[in-house]
Amino acid sequence: MIIYTRGTAKIEHSVSKEIFEIFDDELEWEVVGGDERGMGQETIYEAFVDHDDLGDLRWSISEYPLGVENFTDTNVGVHRIVSDFDYGLEHQPDFDEEEPIGLRNRLKANPEWATALTRGSLVKLLVDWFHYLYEDPANETPYNGREGGYLYIKGGPYNAEEELRGNFEDIVPEEALMAAVEEIQSDGLFDWAPSPRHQASVAFYEDAVADDYQQEEVSFEKLSEIAASEPSAGIGSAEEKAARVTVLEQISALKDELPKPASHGGIGHNHPPEEFELHGDELEEAAASIDAIEAELVSNDPSAEVVAKKASLLKDAVGWVAGKINTTVDAFCKSFGMTLGAAAAVAIPAAILASPYWAKLVVLLGSLKSWLLVVLAL
Structure with a gap:
């Protein structure tokens, strides 16, 4: 049920006999009371107008039982109602689409x-x-x-x-x-x-998926070759800056959990090693590559060629992990819901933050690919 108010109320002043008009958009209905009765709850709605000349004016509606207009009442004190609003309760139309x-x-x-x-x-x-x-x-x-x-x-x-x-x-x-x-x-x-429901967001993600589909097969090695021969046209654009922020955030999250290379060739963390943990040369190469990528991205003029080369080394590290569990790099990446051409997310998903560091490494590779594609205008 909804309250409707239509028309204009005309009220004559008891002394001056002047007729004043009250317009329907001046009424603001509120629930002011009600009691439990034999057929359920009664609800009282009231609209109040404090008029400069007429004083306290009130319109009331009783809903009892639920969904039924019981009565309406207009109280203008000592003044006279010349004509009143058409007001009361009515059923709201049924809509095919309520969103x-x-x-x-x-x-x-x-x-x-x-x-x-x-x-x-x-x-x-x-x-x-x-x-x-x-x-x-x-x-x-x-x-x-x-x-x-x-x-x-x-x-x-x-x-x-x-x-x-x-x-x-x-x-x-x-x-x-x-x-x-x-x-x-x-x-x-x-x-x-x-x-996410706005058309601008829908278009953004549709474009990202389309770009991902088209560029998924472009390798880091190929991107490194392109970067060596062509200027980085996308550096400085809003999209590039946003992608760069995302990559740096992911690097920070990854470095917090990446095991530290041990000084004597052991595994640089305190919990028991797992079959597919990075360690030794693979761990040192991954850590050095991440540091080099971070150094480029915090500079004013990052080198896409350097980033692509270091990302290729990171992919090799992921391949080493994947090989330990007898699968391919692509299959390993997809097990975390990512491909190496995935568009950079605008935030690190909570599920990724709670994942082991190699999952964060997979996400980072996808975001690095996206950054490179933007920088090289591909």
């Missing part, structure tokens, strides 16, 4: 329902629509303090008022639209990123 993304179409296709909505109800619908399509950039948007903050690689930043106006200004009252903006921005956040 917030379809709100504009529902409002346009059901004007009587849209008109009947109280401002509070409409504001809630607008706020739900916004949060369905937009999110705090802290959720998934890469951040780089040196570049001035968030890198909106999927689109944005978006502004609540601009987005609501662009979608609803022609069909909702200004007061409701601005009340929704105020509520959305109440926590002090004014720049928003697209949520």
Whole structure:
């Protein structure tokens, strides 16, 4: 059930006989009480207007039993009602599509329902629509303090008022639209990123998957050859910076867990060795390659050729691990849900953070491939 209020109320002042008009968008309905009765709960709704000349004006609706309008009552004190609103309870239309993304179409296709909505109800619908399509950039948007903050690689930043106006200004009252903006921005956040349901995010990931499919077979060795003969056209772009931030975050997470090479050829960690642990020359080569890649990526002009060569050595280390369990590099990588051409994620998934270090190494290889593809404009 929803409360509808239509028309204009006209009230005559008891002394001056002046007739005042009260408009339907001035009424804000709230639940003010109710009791448990024989056929269930009774709910009392009330709208209150504090008028400069008429004083306290109240409109009330009783819902009892659930889903049934019991009575309505208008109280204007000593004044006289010339004509009242048409107001009460009515059933909300059944919609084929209830997701917030379809709100504009529902409002346009059901004007009587849209008109009947109280401002509070409409504001809630607008706020739900916004949060369905937009999110705090802290959720998934890469951040780089040196570049001035968030890198909106999927689109944005978006502004609540601009987005609501662009979608609803022609069909909702200004007061409701601005009340929704105020509520959305109440926590002090004014720049928003697209949520995974926003078309900009959908397009971003579709493009990433398409690029991954096309470039998966490009090896690090081939990328090293390309980097040696062609300029790194993608260095400095927003996409490259975002991918670089991701790689550096993954390197940091990996280095925290990578065993330390032992000074006498032993295994450099304190827990028992497993069959497919990196150790000895493989561990030293992997650690040195990771350090070299990190050094390049923190510089102002990283060398794609060096990164590709060192990434190739890391892939060899992964191949050594894979061989210990009698599988291929590709099969080993896919066991962690990654391929060596996978697009760089915008954040390190919690599942990866909880995985053993070789899983983080697999993820790093995929992100390095993605960074190289961006840098070389492939």
